[in-house]
Amino acid sequence: MHTTYVGLDIHKNFIQAAAMDEQGTILKEQKFKTTSAEIERFIKSLNAQKIYAAIEATCTWYHVYQALDALDVETTLVNMRRTKTIAESKIKTDKLDAKTIAQCLRTGFIATSYIPPKNIMEQRNILRHRMSLRKELTRYKNKIHAILLRNGIQHPYSDLFGTAGMSFLKNLTLPDTEQYSLTSYLNIIETLLQEKNQTSKNIETLGKNNQQAMLLTSIPGISYYSAMIILSEIGEIQRFPHPKKLSNYAGLAPRTIQSGNHVYHGRILKECNQNLKWILDQCTHIHIRHCPNSLITKLYHRVEKKKGTNKAIVAASRKLLTCIWHMLMKNETFKYNNDN
Numbered sequence: 001m002h003t004t005y006v007g008l009d010i011h012k013n014f015i016q017a018a019a020m021d022e023q024g025t026i027l028k029e030q031k032f033k034t035t036s037a038e039i040e041r042f043i044k045s046l047n048a049q050k051i052y053a054a055i056e057a058t059c060t061w062y063h064v065y066q067a068l069d070a071l072d073v074e075t076t077l078v079n080m081r082r083t084k085t086i087a088e089s090k091i092k093t094d095k096l097d098a099k100t101i102a103q104c105l106r107t108g109f110i111a112t113s114y115i116p117p118k119n120i121m122e123q124r125n126i127l128r129h130r131m132s133l134r135k136e137l138t139r140y141k142n143k144i145h146a147i148l149l150r151n152g153i154q155h156p157y158s159d160l161f162g163t164a165g166m167s168f169l170k171n172l173t174l175p176d177t178e179q180y181s182l183t184s185y186l187n188i189i190e191t192l193l194q195e196k197n198q199t200s201k202n203i204e205t206l207g208k209n210n211q212q213a214m215l216l217t218s219i220p221g222i223s224y225y226s227a228m229i230i231l232s233e234i235g236e237i238q239r240f241p242h243p244k245k246l247s248n249y250a251g252l253a254p255r256t257i258q259s260g261n262h263v264y265h266g267r268i269l270k271e272c273n274q275n276l277k278w279i280l281d282q283c284t285h286i287h288i289r290h291c292p293n294s295l296i297t298k299l300y301h302r303v304e305k306k307k308g309t310n311k312a313i314v315a316a317s318r319k320l321l322t323c324i325w326h327m328l329m330k331n332e333t334f335k336y337n338n339d340n
Contacts, residue, residue: 004048006073007101008055009094010034010064016094018102019046029095034060039067054078054105056097057113065115078104079111116235123206123232130203130225131275133196140185140192144169147182151175161189203228216324218333220294221287226279230324233276243325251277252318280317288316294336296320 004027009016012034019028028046032038043051053068054076055061061077068075078101104110116124141161148155151174157165169186173179207213207224216227240246247253251272288297296319304312327334 002048003050003052004046005102005106006043006046006051006053007098007103007105008053008064009098009101010056010058010060011094012060015039015064016098017042018095018098020099020102020106022106024103024106026099029098031094034064036063036067036070039064040071043068043071043073050074052076052105054101054110056080056101062121075115076105076110077113077115079113114235114239116232120232120235123228126199126203126206127225127229127232128275130196130199131229133192133199137189137192137196140189144182144185144189147174147178147185151178166190200225212328215327215331215333219283219287219320219323219327220291220334221283221285221289226283229275229279230283233273233279234328237325237328240325243322246325247318247321249273249276250280250317250321252280252314252321277317280321281313284313284317284320287320291336296323 003022004019005021006017006019014031015034015038016031017029018026020026030042032042051071051073052075053073055064055068056078057080065075065077101110145160153172155165155168157168159165160169166186169182172182174182204224207217207228210228210231212231213224213227216222216230217224222230234240234246234249237246240249244253249272251270251274284296284300287294288300291297296316299319300312300316302312303315323334326332
């Protein structure tokens with residue numbers, strides 16, 4: 001069977017492609033637009049019985065992946081940070097990158113990234129949209145706090161953006177430019193809150209119709225929203241054969257360096273799924289406050305006494321994630337005295 005290996009260096013408006021045969025001979029190099037029609041035209045021009053393709057994980061990768069998948073091209077998503085041949089290259093051009101990606105794919109020396117199924121990808125989109133709304137709300141709330149500080153205004157509200165706090169802000173009298181900025185920011189916040197609430201309702205509906213999400217909500221501190229984030233960021237739980245692998249993915253495991261008989265455990269890994277790490281941190285804090293007798297909380301207090309709050313919350317988050325792994329693998333609800 002004639003097999004062709006294709007490397008695609010993807011940009012916003014164009015793709016630089018390189019195709020080679022099983023011996024590494026360049027068959028074709030071409031630059032074309034990122035449209036589905038152009039991708040199809042290039043793939044069909046190769047006249048190969050079997051095509052393997054590798055693409056970079058850029059902002060437009062999923063559209064390219066879908067186009068290739070529709071053409072029965074077996075596609076790999078490249079982890080550029082771990083594919084050192086490309087990441088550490090002294091000379092970087094689009095043509096060279098495309099050829100290097102194809103060569104690494106052909107020889108098997110390529111680090112891959114996980115490609116979620118379509119349903120998980122759609123869940124990620126709506127959940128990451130909800131997270132972006134939260135970030136925007138925080139940004140504009142901070143701008144209003146800055147206006148109050150600049151004008152020496154203090155307030156008695158624990159939640160400045162609750163019903164009473166918003167009424168207080170709307171009735172403030174400030175200099176013209178500050179008044180204009182305040183009114184503008186308040187309008188933006190009200191719009192963002194409406195979008196956030198509507199999106200949260202949609203996520204809650206998704207969670208109630210998801211059996212795994214319902215399992216996770218049996219853990220004190222995990223809501224429909226956080227359960228859906230955890231599930232969408234993990235993807236298919238079966239790809240993690242052990243909870244330690246999942247902890248590494250979430251950035252909750254210490255860096256390990258072994259040389260001969262010496263083993264060194266350093267700080268926790270920074271290269272991780274930041275969304276999963278963030279939501280576990282949030283859920284762990286809530287769990288500790290509302291579930292004082294669980295093993296997760298007891299572990300937190302035990303580590304806190306010896307190593308401080310920061311390391312304690314990491315240890316507790318790792319314990320929580322281990323429980324989640326067992327729950328999803330065994331299809332069980334949370335057990336307060338689970339020793340896993």
